[in-house]
Amino acid sequence: MEEKKREAATANRITRRKAISSAVAAGAVVGVGIVAGLGGYFAGAASGGRAETITQKETVTVGGQTVTVGGQTVTVTNTVTQPTTVTATVTGTTGPAKPVVIGYTLPKTGGFAANGVIHDIADEIAIRRINETGGFLGRPVERLVYDDRSDISQIPPLYERLITQDQVDLIVGPYATPFIAAAMPVAEKYRKVYIFDSYTLPKQATYEFAFSSWATGYNTDIEWPTLLFEALQNSAGKLPKSLVVVHNTHPGATFVASGVPKVADSFGIEVLDVIRYELGTTDFLPIATRLKELKPEFVFQGGLVLDESNLKKALDKAGFIPYGHSSLWPAVGAVLGLGPLGEGLISQSVFERHIPFTQDAEARYFVRNYEKRAQEAGLAYWKADTQSGTSYAMFQILREGVRGSGSLNDEDIGNWLKRNTVDTIFGELRFDGPNNYGPMKTWIAQIQNGEQIVVWPPDYAKPGSKLLYPSPLAKGY
Amino acid sequence: MVTLSGVIQSLLTGTLVGGYYGLFALGLSMSWGVLDIINMSYFPFAVLSAYIAYATMTIMGLDPFISLLFSIPSFFITGILMQLFFNKFRIDIFRSLIVTFALLVVVENALVYTWTADVRRAPVGLLGSSIFIDSLYVPIGELVAFFIGVAIVIINIAIFKKTRLGLALRAISENREASAMWGVNYSRIALIVGGVSMCYVAIAGLFIAIFFPFTPSQGNLFIGRIFAVTIFGGLGSVTGAFIAGIILGVAESVAATLFAPSWSPLVAFLLLLIILVVKPSGLTWR
Numbered sequence: 001m002e003e004k005k006r007e008a009a010t011a012n013r014i015t016r017r018k019a020i021s022s023a024v025a026a027g028a029v030v031g032v033g034i035v036a037g038l039g040g041y042f043a044g045a046a047s048g049g050r051a052e053t054i055t056q057k058e059t060v061t062v063g064g065q066t067v068t069v070g071g072q073t074v075t076v077t078n079t080v081t082q083p084t085t086v087t088a089t090v091t092g093t094t095g096p097a098k099p100v101v102i103g104y105t106l107p108k109t110g111g112f113a114a115n116g117v118i119h120d121i122a123d124e125i126a127i128r129r130i131n132e133t134g135g136f137l138g139r140p141v142e143r144l145v146y147d148d149r150s151d152i153s154q155i156p157p158l159y160e161r162l163i164t165q166d167q168v169d170l171i172v173g174p175y176a177t178p179f180i181a182a183a184m185p186v187a188e189k190y191r192k193v194y195i196f197d198s199y200t201l202p203k204q205a206t207y208e209f210a211f212s213s214w215a216t217g218y219n220t221d222i223e224w225p226t227l228l229f230e231a232l233q234n235s236a237g238k239l240p241k242s243l244v245v246v247h248n249t250h251p252g253a254t255f256v257a258s259g260v261p262k263v264a265d266s267f268g269i270e271v272l273d274v275i276r277y278e279l280g281t282t283d284f285l286p287i288a289t290r291l292k293e294l295k296p297e298f299v300f301q302g303g304l305v306l307d308e309s310n311l312k313k314a315l316d317k318a319g320f321i322p323y324g325h326s327s328l329w330p331a332v333g334a335v336l337g338l339g340p341l342g343e344g345l346i347s348q349s350v351f352e353r354h355i356p357f358t359q360d361a362e363a364r365y366f367v368r369n370y371e372k373r374a375q376e377a378g379l380a381y382w383k384a385d386t387q388s389g390t391s392y393a394m395f396q397i398l399r400e401g402v403r404g405s406g407s408l409n410d411e412d413i414g415n416w417l418k419r420n421t422v423d424t425i426f427g428e429l430r431f432d433g434p435n436n437y438g439p440m441k442t443w444i445a446q447i448q449n450g451e452q453i454v455v456w457p458p459d460y461a462k463p464g465s466k467l468l469y470p471s472p473l474a475k476g477y
Numbered sequence: 478m479v480t481l482s483g484v485i486q487s488l489l490t491g492t493l494v495g496g497y498y499g500l501f502a503l504g505l506s507m508s509w510g511v512l513d514i515i516n517m518s519y520f521p522f523a524v525l526s527a528y529i530a531y532a533t534m535t536i537m538g539l540d541p542f543i544s545l546l547f548s549i550p551s552f553f554i555t556g557i558l559m560q561l562f563f564n565k566f567r568i569d570i571f572r573s574l575i576v577t578f579a580l581l582v583v584v585e586n587a588l589v590y591t592w593t594a595d596v597r598r599a600p601v602g603l604l605g606s607s608i609f610i611d612s613l614y615v616p617i618g619e620l621v622a623f624f625i626g627v628a629i630v631i632i633n634i635a636i637f638k639k640t641r642l643g644l645a646l647r648a649i650s651e652n653r654e655a656s657a658m659w660g661v662n663y664s665r666i667a668l669i670v671g672g673v674s675m676c677y678v679a680i681a682g683l684f685i686a687i688f689f690p691f692t693p694s695q696g697n698l699f700i701g702r703i704f705a706v707t708i709f710g711g712l713g714s715v716t717g718a719f720i721a722g723i724i725l726g727v728a729e730s731v732a733a734t735l736f737a738p739s740w741s742p743l744v745a746f747l748l749l750l751i752i753l754v755v756k757p758s759g760l761t762w763r
Contacts (some may be wrong), residue, residue, distance in 0.1 A: 109586055113594030114692045150694070249739060277738035280698050282689060283726075285490040285616065286733030286741070293483045306596065309690050317607045317616045326663045334690040337598030 026272050051281070060218030097139040100408060102127075104143070105179070106156050108151025112176050112332060114305065115387055119175045120145070123389035125369045126395035129362070133279070136402045138192075143167055148179065148285055155182035163190050172394055177201055177252045184210060193410040193417075195397050197373035197390040200252025200329075205435045209414035213394040213424070214350060217440025218433055220393070221259030224348065224442060225300070228326060229267045231444040236469035239267055240324055245274040245292060246311065247302030248281065253328055264300075281307070284314035290349070290376060292320035295477055301327045309334040312341055320476030324469045332452050333381025342447050344471040349445035350388030351426045352454050354462045362446035363425040366392050385452060386445075393424040449467035479734055482612045487734035488727060489613060496623035497684060499719035502697060502706040503629060504677035510713015511650045511670050513570040514563055518580035520551065520696030520703075526682025527629015528592055531599045534686070535671055541599065541683060548683070552675040560671030564664050588693035598690040599631045605687070617709060618687045625680060627717055633715040646670065650713040701742075705749050711759030721760055724748070 006373045091409045106123075107116035125145060130141045144166055148154045155174060162168050163186065167222035171187060173180040181204065187194035188207045199205060202220060205212065217223045232239050243264055254276075261271045275287055288311065290300060295427025298328045299322045301308055310329035315321055325348035335342040351357055353367050367384040370392070374382035397417065402408060405416035418436065421428045430438030444456035448466060453462040501523070508514045526548045526594035559580075562568075568576055583752035604618040637643035643667050650657035685691050706725055706750055710717030725745050753759070 109582075109589055109691075111696050111697065113694060114596045115591060117594045141581065275738060277733075278742055281738065281741075282698055283494050283729070285494060285619075286487055286730045287738050288740075289483060289486045289490065289734060290479075292502060293480060306690050309598070317605070317614060320607055321608065331596045331690070334596040334598055337596075337690060339600075378593050380597060381595065452614050 004032035013200065013397050019308065024217050035255075035367060045100045047343075055085050069218060078133055090465050093253075097135075099140045099142040100136045100170065101166070101168045102143045102170045102172060102395075103145075103159075103162035103166055104172045105146045105155060105162075105174040105183075107150040107175055107179070108147040110148075111181075112305075114152040115198075116150070116175050117379065118374070118387045119391040121373050121379075122324060122366075122370055122384075123395065124392035125366060125373060126392045128369070129365060130395060130399050136399070136408065137406070148174055152178050152182050155179050159183045159186040163192065170398065170402075170410070170413075172398060173197065173199070177250070191410055193398075193414040195394050197394040198329075198387075202435055202437045203255075205437075209410065209436075211397060211414075211431050211436050212427070213397055213418055214390045215426075215429055215438060215441035217442070218437040218441065219259075220442070221256050223265060223440045224256055225260045225263040226445060227440075227442075227456070228300075228346070229263065229269070231467050232324070232469055233267070235444075235456045235467035236460075238469060240269055240296070240298045240469075242272050243298040244294055244296040244299055245300045245302065246277070246287060246291070247300075248275075248278050248279045248304070248307060250302075250304055253302035253304060255298070256328060260300050269298070282310065284311045285317065287311060288318035288320065289316035291315065291322070292318045292476055295320070296322060297327070298322060298324040301325065303327055304329040305331045306334055308345060308347075309338055309342070312338055312345070313463075316341055318476070321471065321474050322472055323469075323474045329386075331381075332383075332385055332387075333379075335447055336381065336450060336452075340473065343449075343473065345447045346466055346467070347445050347452070349386045349452065349454050350442050350453060351384070351386050351393075352445060352462070353384045355456075356460060357426060360425055362396075366425055383451075387423055393426060393429075396424045397422050397429065483734055484731070486613055487730040490619070491613065491727035492723055493616065493726070493729025494730065495620035496719065496724035497619060497681075497722070498624045498699075498702055498706050498726055499710075499722025500626035500629070500677070500684070500720055502703045502710065502718040503626075503715055504681070505703060506672040506707045506710060506713060506718040507670055507674045507677070509570075509707060510572060510711070511646055511708050512560070512563070513569060513653075514560075514568065514573040514671075515577065515587040516559075516674070517577040518584055518702075519572065519577075519674075521581050521584035521693070522555070522692065522696075522701055523678050523682030523699075524686060524693060524696045525584065526552065526587060526679040526693070527529075527685035528588065528597070530683045530686040531597050531691075534599045534601075541601065541604070541687060544683060545679065548679040549676050552679040553672040556672035556675030557668045559675075560668050563671070564667060569687050585696075592693065594692055594694075596690045597686075599686045602742050617664065618684065621686075622684045626722075627675065629680075630716050630719045639714075642666070642669070643704075650661045656761045657661055702745075705746060709752060709759050714760065717760035728753055 106120050107113050108120065127141055127143055137142050146158045148158060148204045159171065162171060171192050171194065173194060175182055176198055177200045180199045181201065183205050184194060193209045194207060195213060199212050199214065200216060202216055202218045203371065229239060245257050245260050247253045261274065264271050275286060275290060301311060308327040328348055330347055335345050357363050358367060370384045370388050371382055400422045401413035401417045404420055405412040407413065417431050421430050428439060432438060443454045443460045444467060445452050446455045448465065448468060453465055454460050455465050455467045459474065487509045504519050505516060518611045525628065529548045530541045530544040534541050563573065590612050601618065604621065607614040607616045637647060645661045648661050649663060649666060653663055687696055689695065708719055709725065710721035728748050729741040729745045732740045
């Protein structure tokens with residue numbers, strides 16, 4: 001090893017001499033600058049034998065003489081700018097393999113940043129795991145992440161930049177449905193394999209090489225409410241007689257909520273109203289007042305992040321707590337922060353930090369490392385769950401695609417994923433259905449005793465748990 | 478079917494929530510109307526006040542209002558420093574938008590760096606509950622914010638009407654050059670207004686911690702509404718801003734109750750457009 005290093009060092013010295021000779025031929029004064037530049041360049045780029053042509057403009061200051069003109073003392077400086085071309089052959093030993101760069105964006109600031117930081121940490125753990133297990137085809141893997149500032153208009157230009165200027169090897173999706181949708185046409189334009197983690201519009205993911213790590217299924221609008229009412233019927237042993245659908249204008253929430261009335265009707269549940277509110281609503285008191293008037297037994301909320309916490313708090317202020325309250329994608333930490341008021345909230349989940357999920361060795365690796373890192377980062381809610389899990393699984397899918405296809409070619413990876421099953425921390429995923437969606441693997445979770453756990457179906461439920469309905473906190477009827 | 482009690486409830490909660498919008502708009506209205514500074518950085522600064530309140534409650538275990546003992550003096554000084562900068566570089570109304578937007582980004586990023594982008598929720602106790610009168614409810618936190626807003630408006634009216642400072646403020650907001658001819662020291666008055674506006678921001682920000690789970694970007698959710706209230710109320714009019722807030726809050730609440738919550742922004746901003754067409758100067762109570 002030492003001998004190889006010496007050889008490499010010798011090769012570098014020879015190369016510098018060649019460079020210096022060439023530079024001197026170009027001009028003695030200018031050459032000084034060139035030598036310094038080339039020395040640094042070659043020192044940093046010693047790899048296999050190759051010829052490099054470097055053209056650079058050097059600005060050199062000559063003189064500094066002081067002369068007297070017309071009784072005034074003036075300092076004269078001469079500036080020379082000269083383009084110089086030097087050809088040099090670099091020989092030496094092969095250095096570390098060039099990393100495979102995966103480019104994408106995340107909302108590190110702005111309205112989506114609360115979840116963006118979760119995804120960032122999960123991705124960091126996923127990349128670490130990939131590198132610990134051999135990287136991609138023997139090459140280390142790095143990620144290049146831009147902050148999209150939760151601004152959807154930033155997404156297409158940033159993905160264009162990643163692909164055309166940064167020339168990343170691979171891309172993955174940003175966080176949250178509207179952003180993933182915004183990057184998809186760019187991925188399609190350059191035929192990049194496009195794996196993403198938090199997309200809730202399966203019917204619009206029509207790009208041939210688009211793959212979702214969140215197994216929502218193709219018909220989430222029907223399948224998810226069906227699973228919810230089956231859980232109420234079978235796990236809790238009781239169905240509500242009436243419900244109100246409350247949803248925001250987020251396209252994913254609107255899509256899922258749109259199927260609820262039809263499914264509720266098939267279970268014999270009366271839908272009293274469908275209340276729609278704007279994304280970004282902060283004042284939920286009018287909705288709470290309306291619900292207090294209607295007194296539904298169950299509230300099906302299609303919200304995200306802070307909506308559920310805000311509505312629960314407003315309902316409490318209004319003096320009305322329904323027997324049951326389900327949501328889609330709440331910020332679990334915010335709900336837990338409500339204390340007893342957050343108890344019993346039902347939501348979607350693909351991964352929680354309990355058996356059976358943690359029977360998988362990689363899932364345990366993910367939970368252990370993610371939670372350690374999230375605590376170090378100062379997150380108030382640091383537990384591994386669906387948000388972080390889908391992010392980790394996104395890189396698992398990419399990893400299996402690269403290793404399975406034995407290629408970094410996007411189409412090879414995409415075609416391999418379409419034909420094969422991928423093992424992730426929440427089970428085996430398939431991409432053989434419409435728009436590359438396999439069966440729904442999204443389960444019923446509930447906040448119980450200050451923790452979110454999966455309660456339905458039995459195969460994925462925390463051992464010994466069941467869906468709790470009606471809520472003992474219900475009031476205002 | 479909406480009942481009469483539902484309508485009365487929406488009027489009541491709309492008034493209280495609107496009072497909070499008015500309280501939030503006071504700082505911007507003063508700054509914009511008197512100093513010709515459209516200060517976008519008030520929104521993340523309000524969130525900073527929420528974090529100070531959060532820390533007071535969770536780390537020190539004290540009442541959230543104690544946080545005002547820290548935030549008001551520090552915000553007052555910050556407001557003065559900002560105004561010194563605006564005076565020194567002669568920042569006009571249009572450049573103020575750009576400069577303070579940059580400041581918004583800086584402050585928001587500083588909050589992310591300090592607190593992470595994670596969601597925080599403060600344990601607010603009684604302030605998160607309600608007083609119940611028959612079938613009606615009166616949310617206590619919103620009620621407190623409303624009365625603090627009323628108190629600030631009354632104090633402002635007294636200052637505007639009864640003191641030399643108030644006279645100078647009115648003169649500046651009418652015509653800065655002419656007021657200077659009459660001996661009004663704009664630079665000194667501007668420092669006071671800049672500082673006081675930031676104090677209003679500190680008070681409004683405290684209630685972000687009381688009302689919502691919040692993140693560093695929470696203030697941005699209020700930008701559209703607070704701008705509407707400020708313009709609607711008449712620039713520089715504290716009373717106008719407060720009343721405009723109440724009108725907007727009631728309009729949103731009643732629209733949500735009678736039609737749908739998704740109609741709230743439409744109705745509220747339609748109302749704003751109509752009023753600006755009929756009375757472009759806004760309410761302009763001083």
